[in-house]
Amino acid sequence: xxxxxxxxxxxxxxxxxxxxxxxxxxxxxxxxxxxxxxxxxxxxxxxxxxxxxxxxxxxxxxxxxxxxxxxxxxxxxxxxxxxxxxxxxxxxxxxxxxxxxxxxxxxxxxxxxxxxxxxxxxxxxxxxxxxxxxxxxxxxxxxxxxxxxxxxxxxxxxxxxxxxxxxxxxxxxxxxxxxxxxxxxxxxxxxxxxxxxxxxxxxxxxxxxxxxxxxxxxxxxxxxxxxxxxxxxxxxxxxxxxxxxxxxxxxxxxxxxxxxxxxxxxxxxxxxxxxxxxxxx
Amino acid sequence: xxxxxxxxxxxxxxxxxxxxxxxxxxxxxxxxxxxxxxxxxxxxxxxxxxxxxxxxxxxxxxxxxxxxxxxxxxxxxxxxxxxxxxxxxxxxxxxxxxxxxxxxxxxxxxxxxxxxxxxxxxxxxxxxxxxxxxxxxxxxxxxxxxxxxxxxxxxxxxxxxxxxxxxxxxxxxxxxxxxxxxxxxxxxxxxxxxxxxxxxxxxxxxxxxxxxxxxxxxxxxxxxxxxxxxxxxxxxxxxxxxxxxxxxxxxxxxxxxxxxxxxxxxxxxxxxxxxxxxxxxxxxxxxxxxxxxxxxxxxxxxxxxxxxxxxxxxx
Numbered sequence: 230x231x232x233x234x235x236x237x238x239x240x241x242x243x244x245x246x247x248x249x250x251x252x253x254x255x256x257x258x259x260x261x262x263x264x265x266x267x268x269x270x271x272x273x274x275x276x277x278x279x280x281x282x283x284x285x286x287x288x289x290x291x292x293x294x295x296x297x298x299x300x301x302x303x304x305x306x307x308x309x310x311x312x313x314x315x316x317x318x319x320x321x322x323x324x325x326x327x328x329x330x331x332x333x334x335x336x337x338x339x340x341x342x343x344x345x346x347x348x349x350x351x352x353x354x355x356x357x358x359x360x361x362x363x364x365x366x367x368x369x370x371x372x373x374x375x376x377x378x379x380x381x382x383x384x385x386x387x388x389x390x391x392x393x394x395x396x397x398x399x400x401x402x403x404x405x406x407x408x409x410x411x412x413x414x415x416x417x418x419x420x421x422x423x424x425x426x427x428x429x430x431x432x433x434x435x436x437x438x439x440x441x442x443x444x445x446x447x448x449x450x451x452x453x454x455x456x457x458x459x460x461x462x463x464x465x466x467x468x469x470x471x472x473x474x475x476x477x478x479x480x481x482x483x484x485x486x487x488x489x490x491x492x493x494x495x496x497x498x499x500x501x502x503x504x505x506x507x508x509x510x
Numbered sequence: 511x512x513x514x515x516x517x518x519x520x521x522x523x524x525x526x527x528x529x530x531x532x533x534x535x536x537x538x539x540x541x542x543x544x545x546x547x548x549x550x551x552x553x554x555x556x557x558x559x560x561x562x563x564x565x566x567x568x569x570x571x572x573x574x575x576x577x578x579x580x581x582x583x584x585x586x587x588x589x590x591x592x593x594x595x596x597x598x599x600x601x602x603x604x605x606x607x608x609x610x611x612x613x614x615x616x617x618x619x620x621x622x623x624x625x626x627x628x629x630x631x632x633x634x635x636x637x638x639x640x641x642x643x644x645x646x647x648x649x650x651x652x653x654x655x656x657x658x659x660x661x662x663x664x665x666x667x668x669x670x671x672x673x674x675x676x677x678x679x680x681x682x683x684x685x686x687x688x689x690x691x692x693x694x695x696x697x698x699x700x701x702x703x704x705x706x707x708x709x710x711x712x713x714x715x716x717x718x719x720x721x722x723x724x725x726x727x728x729x730x731x732x733x734x735x736x737x738x739x740x741x742x743x744x745x746x747x748x749x750x751x752x753x754x755x756x757x758x759x760x761x762x763x764x765x766x767x768x769x770x771x772x773x774x775x776x777x778x779x780x781x782x783x784x785x786x787x788x789x790x791x792x793x794x795x796x797x798x799x800x801x802x803x804x805x806x807x808x809x810x811x812x813x814x815x816x817x818x819x820x821x822x823x824x825x
Contacts, residue, residue: 244677246600247633255630263616352614356670359578359608359680360631361600509580 246361253370256362260344260374267378271336272385275329279386280393282323283401286316293319303457316399317406320390321477325409330416330473331445333382337375337421338441341497344371345425345504346434354509368425368501372494375421376414383410408481415486415493416473420445422493422500429503432510529592531556531678531709532577536586539572546572548733549586554711559704561724561741562713569733570713571611574682577711578608590678604632607676611683611713612660613667621651621658621666625673632674640673646695661687668696672703679703679710685719697723717814721745748814749786751807755779757800764795 246252297305297313313319345367348354358364387410394401424441431437448468455465465471472485532554539546547569554560564570575581577588579599588595590602615624625640644651649665650658658666664687671679679700685693700710700723714720720727721741728738749770754760762776765783768791774783779802785792789806796804809817 244605244632244674246604247631251633252631255627259627263618348616352610352612353616355575355580355610356608356613356615356667358580359603359606359610360628361604362631363600506582508582509575 249363249366252362253366253373256366256370257373257377260340260370261377264340264374264378267336268381268385271332272382272389275324275332275382276386276389278328279320279324280389282320283316283390283394283399284397286319286394286399287397290314290316306456316394316401318478320401321409321475325413325477326475327449329386329409330413330470331449333379333413333417334420334445335442336382337379337417338424338438338445340375340378341371341421341424341428342434342437342441344374345428346432346437349432349509350434358509364505365501368428368497368504372418372421372425372497376418379414379417379421383414386410405477405480409477412473412476412481412486415489416469418490418493419469419496420493422496425497425500426503427500429500430507528556530554530589531591532560532711533589533592534573534577534586535588537573537576537583537588538585539576539581540584545569545733546581546584547576547730550730550733550735551586552728552735552738554709556709557704557707558725559700559710559712559723561720561727562711562730563715563717563720563727564713564730565715568730570715570730571682572733573730574608574680574711574713577680578603578606605676606678606680607671607674608679609664609667609671609681609684611686613664613670615655617656618654620654621649621669624655624666625651625670628670629673634674637673639675640669643669643672643699646699647692659687661689661692664688665692668699672699675706675708677708679708679712681710681712683713683715685714685716693719717744717748718808721748747786749784749809749817750789751782751805751809752785752789752792753780753782753803753805754796754801755803756781757802760799765792768792768795 293313313322345354348357354367357367387406391401391403391406393399420441423444424437427437427440431440449470451461452465452468452470454461455468455471456462469489472482472489474482474485476482476486530553532552534553535551537550538548540548550569550573562570562573572581576583577590577595579595579602582596591605593602595602619627621644625637625644629635629637629640643649644665647665647668649669650662651666651669655663655666664684668684671681685696688696697719700712703710710723712720712724721744724741726738726740727744729736754765756779759779760781762774762781765771765781766774768785768788770786770788771792772784772786774781776782
């Protein structure tokens with residue numbers, strides 16, 4: 230149904246809802262503009278740390294390998310530290326086994342929480358959802374914003390690491406680096422989806438953040454313990470970190486990465502349906 | 511529970527009956543054990559300015575938020591433009607402009623960025639009307655919302671609600687925070703919207719504001735719609751508190767005899783009473799004596815409710 234009203238200037242205005250894709254694009258662009266500093270703050274700081282590690286590798290290569298050989302076996306298994314005889318393994322142990330996946334997942338959770346739960350708490354959703362914007366599109370755009378901004382942050386991180394490696398002559402393999410970035414992105418999407426799922430029944434941003442980051446930490450601990458404790462090993466399958474593994478050191482499992490990202494999308498879809506069914510307060 | 515079929519005799523034309531712009535049937539919303547609204551049935555016709563009057567917490571905002579599908583009704587139904595408020599909510603919201611009671615959006619954005627965002631979401635490329643409204647309301651669109659006072663934020667909210675020339679304006683306490691000059695401008699814009707054939711649903715707890723711009727009013731109290739009437743009828747029933755102070759003793763019976771004067775009290779040279787509609791006779795009677803002071807005050811909305819609608823419904 231097309232409805233037109235006579236505007237003051239004599240122009241005829243089309244008062245039909247915009248296509249969902251157009252609304253989605255508008256919200257994603259707005260979301261990315263709102264977080265335009267994230268590549269510098271998140272990507273810049275993680276990239277600087279990573280670049281430093283890659284840059285110092287040639288000077289510490291011999292001593293690190295020697296030191297790692299003396300570490301207890303259990304410790305090495307728990308933290309995925311194999312033989313630190315190449316820069317990829319060293320960068321993986323220092324950054325990509327804990328700091329980067331946790332930081333990026335937390336960032337993605339924050340994007341979702343801020344777009345939905347924090348916006349609801351602040352009364353912004355009253356304004357936004359009084360316009361022809363569906364709740365499904367709201368959730369989808371929040372997830373897409375998290376995906377896009379996480380990718381940009383990882384690109385900054387990857388570029389900084391690659392440049393540092395090239396300058397220092399560390400020999401960081403580009404393929405492995407890209408694999409690690411894709412792996413982290415997929416993991417972050419899972420937790421973004423989990424946060425979106427939590428906004429379905431939960432209104433308070435603190436509760437949504439607690440559920441998503443609590444699960445993130447719990448999954449990390451389960452994976453960690455599963456590697457060293459035989460009793461916990463059988464439940465490692467429940468941890469997303471089991472599927473993330475160590476893509477920088479061992480290469481990416483494309484199926485596992487796709488599974489993580491698609492699970493995130495699926496969780497977000499369920500979150501959108503739950504959000505549609507409840508009141509906005 | 512009061513069920514008021516107001517305007518159900520919708521204007522029939524040769525092309526068939528006119529669909530009310532808003533039609534609720536036994537609309538009820540409860541929050542757990544708390545009351546929201548209870549069995550609200552009303553219709554708002556196209557081209558009218560409908561005032562939704564009630565004290566704070568009466569259920570005005572709950573009704574509005576249910577019409578906009580922000581809240582889902584516990585029972586009953588609401589139709590806007592003849593469309594179901596839940597199933598067809600996007601089509602309804604595309605044709606509607608809304609101002610929440612306390613307009614809030616991302617405080618980092620300037621008013622211009624907010625209007626630009628909502629124009630894109632609504633597919634509006636011509637922002638001429640937005641510029642016109644911003645000028646009339648003296649809205650500052652260049653500063654972030656965080657730096658604006660509540661009144662100035664409300665002005666941005668008004669522009670956001672009206673810039674796309676919606677067929678229906680739903681305004682929740684729109685003038686709260688606005689200075690008197692801006693309130694005047696707002697009422698002018700509302701009248702213009704009506705002249706263009708638009709419909710306005712305006713919630714307020716300000717009887718004066720409602721009297722000046724609305725055609726009909728619905729009165730809500732404790733979540734229940736207790737009455738719907740023409741503004742002219744409400745004005746007719748409204749009374750004033752009158753206090754007269756004379757230079758010497760005056761016979762109070764002279765004022766007690768005037769039709770519409772009630773609750774007369776005398777204290778020395780001062781006489782106080784309620785006068786309903788017959789102020790001319792009161793002034794003429796007072797003018798026969800040496801008057802030192804005269805005071806006329808409007809009753810508060812709460813007082814009117816207690817007088818006309820009591821605790822449990824209309825008298």
